[in-house]
Amino acid sequence: MNTSDPFYHSGQPHACGGYTNRRQFLQKAGAGFGAVALAAMLDQLGLTKAGAGITAAGANPMLPKPPHFAPRARAVILCFMNGGPSAMDLFDPKPELDRCDGMKMDKGPLVTFSKKVGPLMKSPFRFERYGVCGQPVSELYPNVARHVDDLAFIKSCHVETNVHDQALFQANTGMTRLGYPSAGSWLTYGLGSENQNLPGFIVMHDPRGMPVGGPPLWSSGFLPNAYQGTIFNEGASPIMDLQRPAQMSETAQRRQLDFIGEMNARHQAQHPAEADLLGRISSFELAYRMQTAAPDAVDLSQESAAVKRLYGLDRRESRTYGAQLLMARRLVERGVRFVQAYNGGAPEDWDAHENVALNHRKRCLETDIPIAGLLTDLKQRGLLDSTLVIWGGEFGRLPITETNGGRDHNPYGYLLWMAGGGIKGGTSIGATDEVGYRAAEDPVSIHDVHATILALFGLDHTKLTYSHDGREFRLTDVSGEVIRRIIA
Numbered sequence: 001m002n003t004s005d006p007f008y009h010s011g012q013p014h015a016c017g018g019y020t021n022r023r024q025f026l027q028k029a030g031a032g033f034g035a036v037a038l039a040a041m042l043d044q045l046g047l048t049k050a051g052a053g054i055t056a057a058g059a060n061p062m063l064p065k066p067p068h069f070a071p072r073a074r075a076v077i078l079c080f081m082n083g084g085p086s087a088m089d090l091f092d093p094k095p096e097l098d099r100c101d102g103m104k105m106d107k108g109p110l111v112t113f114s115k116k117v118g119p120l121m122k123s124p125f126r127f128e129r130y131g132v133c134g135q136p137v138s139e140l141y142p143n144v145a146r147h148v149d150d151l152a153f154i155k156s157c158h159v160e161t162n163v164h165d166q167a168l169f170q171a172n173t174g175m176t177r178l179g180y181p182s183a184g185s186w187l188t189y190g191l192g193s194e195n196q197n198l199p200g201f202i203v204m205h206d207p208r209g210m211p212v213g214g215p216p217l218w219s220s221g222f223l224p225n226a227y228q229g230t231i232f233n234e235g236a237s238p239i240m241d242l243q244r245p246a247q248m249s250e251t252a253q254r255r256q257l258d259f260i261g262e263m264n265a266r267h268q269a270q271h272p273a274e275a276d277l278l279g280r281i282s283s284f285e286l287a288y289r290m291q292t293a294a295p296d297a298v299d300l301s302q303e304s305a306a307v308k309r310l311y312g313l314d315r316r317e318s319r320t321y322g323a324q325l326l327m328a329r330r331l332v333e334r335g336v337r338f339v340q341a342y343n344g345g346a347p348e349d350w351d352a353h354e355n356v357a358l359n360h361r362k363r364c365l366e367t368d369i370p371i372a373g374l375l376t377d378l379k380q381r382g383l384l385d386s387t388l389v390i391w392g393g394e395f396g397r398l399p400i401t402e403t404n405g406g407r408d409h410n411p412y413g414y415l416l417w418m419a420g421g422g423i424k425g426g427t428s429i430g431a432t433d434e435v436g437y438r439a440a441e442d443p444v445s446i447h448d449v450h451a452t453i454l455a456l457f458g459l460d461h462t463k464l465t466y467s468h469d470g471r472e473f474r475l476t477d478v479s480g481e482v483i484r485r486i487i488a
């Protein structure tokens with residue numbers, strides 16, 4: 001504990017209501033009280049003057065910021081299939097795999113996760129071609145299939161690891177290690193948010209469980225904590241501890257928050273290097289405003305019965321993910337910058353080590369109608385042109401069988417697709433080898449994917465940087481090329 005802190009009194013109760021230091025008080029008070037508008041309070045304290053350490057702009061890090069160049073997209077909805085979906089069973093059929101079914105794969109040393117190596121296994125699903133582009137789609141995704149002329153398929157993605165948590169870190173932050181900002185954090189850091197009454201970056205995980213790795217996947221890392229993802233849960237009250245205690249009036253809440261803000265602002269003025277204090281003040285302020293704005297944004301009862309059916313809310317299998325994507329549409333409609341919706345919580349996720357036919361059939365029943373409904377709804381409302389929709393997981397599946405018709409992890413070649421937000425629909429780039437094992441044509445790294453996402457929002461990935469520990473960091477580390485062939 002820093003005993004030079006002017007709000008520290010060694011073990012003695014003081015104005016913080018009995019807490020031994022300012023931070024303990026803020027941690028306790030902040031959980032239930034939200035925040036108060038800060039700018040007027042700072043002005044009263046005389047802390048908006050140059051050199052004071054806080055400015056009105058600095059007090060609200062989510063204010064909109066100009067891009068580097070004209071953007072194509074203003075919001076993104078990331079449909080994340082947690083566990084690793086199989087490209088060869090959904091969007092990328094392999095005739096050679098069908099022909100070699102039951103044979104030993106001859107691709108040199110084979111790296112597997114489970115060490116259970118079986119023969120090559122053909123897809124158990126039928127494929128048909130759809131749309132003007134003729135993209136093949138499995139029988140498992142008949143509703144998504146109707147949208148292929150709006151989709152751009154990237155069939156040669158690869159990551160550096162076959163371990164779930166490390167691959168999830170890389171898919172979300174660009175790095176396989178902990179402590180780095182997520183893509184949603186980088187995007188809101190670069191552009192801010194169009195709605196100051198809702199978080200700029202919102203995450204909805206599967207109610208059956210968080211993805212492996214948990215909150216670090218949507219962390220702001222070394223960026224100011226105002227840019228971290230905010231969890232929205234399932235149900236009528238998706239935001240925990242949003243409302244003030246029933247016994248507290250609004251006037252009492254504002255007095256409490258004025259006191260918190262004043263203490264934080266005075267400390268920030270004396271210690272301007274402690275950027276997290278600004279993030280905490282901003283979080284309190286946002287939570288206070290959310291008490292009014294958020295209930296309307298998440299109220300799905302305002303939607304018609306037809307819209308709810310469009311997202312599959314009338315079906316048991318698709319109800320949960322459909323509600324997430326319907327809420328995602330409502331959020332981007334209101335100016336939220338980045339919404340990430342996970343499908344799959346262990347053991348009910350896409351990690352099909354056993355019986356890929358049963359596993360993927362279940363997951364597709366959960367996601368096919370909701371994803372198709374989202375694309376239809378965005379298009380009907382004129383939002384698809386400005387909303388980037390992304391589908392994918394942390395890696396793919398191997399072409400060999402593992403246990404009882406399952407497939408092991410495959411980081412060497414997997415698929416994702418994008419739609420809307422400046423994407424050229426009906427396109428496909430890259431390819432894996434003849435059995436779907438390794439990216440063989442136009443390999444695409446996760447840094448390339450992230451560079452492309454930023455470019456669609458008008459951001460040059462080489463210029464969106466943050467100074468940390470003596471180095472300029474960026475989402476794409478020291479590499480990454482924009483995939484221009486899928487941009488309209």
